[in-house]
Amino acid sequence: MTSRTPTPTPSESAVTLREILAFDDSATLRTVLVPAGLDVGVRGVAVGDEGAAQPFDGCLVLVVGVPAASAEAAGPVRAAAGRGASGVVLRDTQGAAVAPEVLAAAEESGIALLTRAEWADWADTAALLRSALACARAGVDEGAPGITAGGAESLTALAGAVAEYTGGSITIEDTRFRVLAHSATGPEADGLRRSTILGGRVPQWRVAELRRSGMLRVLWTSRDVIHRAADADGPERLIIAVRSGPEVLGSIWAAADGRALSPHAAEALRRAAEVAAPLLVRHRLHESGAARRRELALRGLLHGDGDARTHAWSLGLSPDAACAVVVVERHGAGPAVGDRTLDVLALHAVSYRPSVQVLRDGERLLALLPVGAGQERDALRLARELAMLAPSLPGGVPVLAGAGPVAATALGVQTSCEEAALIVRVLRERAARDDGAGPGRYADAAALGPSLDVARVLDSVRPVWEAGDGPVHELVRADLASGGELVRTLAAYLDASGDVARAAARLVVHPNTLRYRLRRARERFGVDLEDPDTRLLITLAVRLTG
The missing domain is CATH 3.40.1390.20 (HprK N-terminal domain-like)
Known part of the structure; x- marks a missing residue:
């Protein structure tokens, strides 16, 4: 602050x-x-x-x-x-x-x-x-009878009190035009009010109309009651924005349903807006607090922070429920565009099944998926759906999606999350090494074969490599400092299993150029590619240094 x-x-x-x-x-x-x-x-x-x-x-x-x-x-x-x-x-x-x-x-x-x-x-x-x-x-201040914090301890009670003193039908809405409370609806209520209450929000066409007419701009900038005369579309209405200092929290609408509004309706709305402000703040805090507690519990469960059983119950999930995790990361996109894609994918993941819970974790999307009997491949299906959907979205960008294994209980989903993230990493590394065939954009452990074990081995030996020394270390450090041409040549040669012609074609150089570089590695750094231990160490070094 x-x-x-x-x-x-x-x-x-x-x-x-x-x-x-x-x-x-x-x-x-x-x-x-x-x-x-x-x-x-x-x-x-x-x-x-x-x-x-x-x-x-x-x-x-x-x-x-x-x-x-x-x-x-x-x-x-x-x-x-x-x-x-x-x-x-x-x-x-x-x-x-x-x-x-x-x-x-x-x-x-x-x-x-x-x-x-x-x-x-x-x-x-x-x-x-x-x-x-x-x-x-406000509960002890003087004001319109009934329209006090003491007389209207909830938004619903406030809506009823305001209806009594204005002679109209009341809706209290947030800034997204969701109906938070409303007074009783009489038989003469207009169609717009009925559809708004039944739908729980103002219809989109109505919001668009208010925006085009300039009414929304007037509402959000005015600090007094706005009068909207009756017309063919509906009865007379009075509207006021509810504010906390400069911040707009929502609005109160009074509609004349079958009778004229009270001469004191405007004053009653002004008083109601003062009383509604703390109630709307409390509603917003309760709503955002619930969302933040859920996010904290989901993050703790997926990353193994805190008590997993408590986190599971906080999410409405039985600790004994089998679960899997899908991890999604954007691939080759700028942050702004990629973030929009991940936001849409998050909505899609939640609609995939009501029990799916989604967490935006930096530049990644994590989806926790309860798995029932016979649904063991649901995580892979969700990963495939998200990976296929992303490029087809307006302005969408490709993503990589990894489906983690099914954890026997919700308490073990950290392992599923870690493996799903590792799968995405392997997919990304494959994409970087790809020669045009096009790697997959989604996978589970079975689809990647030994690649996951290789990634784990590389993670384990990295400290040993970084602490070591010798001809291979000297070659890699010196060559990477000057652009990495020799390291790329060794990588292509080893990937081609020692086939000079195939490695040269991949590098788009003449085979004699490749032979010259290999000879330079031997003569300058004493690296003998005929020695199997040296070849293994070079292979690890190339993978570890990218």
């Missing part, structure tokens, strides 16, 4: 820590220590690295640097307490225990100590805390 968080003014009312934690239904925050109790007052949110002259009177301070498990966090805790903070929030790290020095600092200073879940980020945490404060304050 780089923006400065304003310290609250004395006129801003305090909210208890208990009220803030009650707002956190996504479990973003964990209470570690509260020396003054949960009823300690909180008046704002501040960032711990703000200037030393900035007071923290009554604030919860976000310590964005060191984690709670580090003893170094004790310093910022004491500093925040010295500047009047009521509590601090530190970053959790994979469930590691809070350092004893940090606990002692909080207890001695009398300051509340909380940690932020690893799956959340500081922007989410700040939004959560600010929304909790706003929601709690």
Whole structure:
């Protein structure tokens, strides 16, 4: 977080820590220590690295640097307490225990100590805390009856309350025009409202129409109620954007269904937008938090980090379920185009079967596939489908897809993931050595034969090669430094099983040129290609150095 968080003014009312934690239904925050109790007052949110002259009177301070498990966090805790903070929030790290020095600092200073879940980020945490404060304050503020945080603790309750005070039918939508809540639909509701509620979102044709007419631009830039007169397509509507500071969170729509809207409808919508803001933030945090927790669990399961059984249950997957992993990487494409291709393939993989779970891991796509009896080749089928689909997409680029073996239980999918990634690597190496025949773009272990074992052997001997010395090492180092012509010649010669004519044709040189280079290797570096051990070492060196 780089923006400065304003310290609250004395006129801003305090909210208890208990009220803030009650707002956190996504479990973003964990209470570690509260020396003054949960009823300690909180008046704002501040960032711990703000200037030393900035007071923290009554604030919860976000310590964005060191984690709670580090003893170094004790310093910022004491500093925040010295500047009047009521509590601090530190970053959790994979469930590691809070350092004893940090606990002692909080207890001695009398300051509340909380940690932020690893799956959340500081922007989410700040939004959560600010929304909790706003929601709690709105609950005691004066306003339209029923349209308060206290009177509308959910979006559905809010939609019902707003419908009562506007005399219209209400929908509350996010910025993607998904319907998050709506009031009861009367018999005279127009067709657009019915289709929007039944479909769970505004129809695409309607969104396109709003965009063409300029209504969306007006909605997202206006800070007041927008009036849309009745026409042949529907009744009168009032719309207002819901904001948290400069950020648009969604919108509230009031439609006159069979009767005129109340004269006070616009004022009721303005009040509703204020109350809806923290509720929409909470909805967004809950949605993004669930997605991040799922991603964290899937990443941990595939890479063997943390407790595999817990990760499996978090994903709704039985730890005893047989699974396989498919790894997909783009092949020969720029990052932007390749990323779009992987995004579409991710959607396709999920539609392949509802139980498939997908993770974007940097420039790779990982798909976890539960495998039932008789479905042992499903991973290979999915790999083939994705590899064949990618080039046919608009702007699509080729990909390489590897299908890992079936793991007997979900707890063993790390091995399947590692082998699938190795398969992709072997496919890529084959493509680099290919002479025009065109290597496969998808495979499983059976399709690659001994190539996978060779790759594992090369990984094992790499440290030995890198620590070694001798004529072959000297040849490879010297030649690669000057362009690698001799190494490429040796590679072609060995791949052709010593057939000079075939190796020369592959290099597009005269056979005498190739013989001259081989003689130079012997005379300059003392490398004897008649010796089988030397040939083996050169073969390994060529493979290891690419």
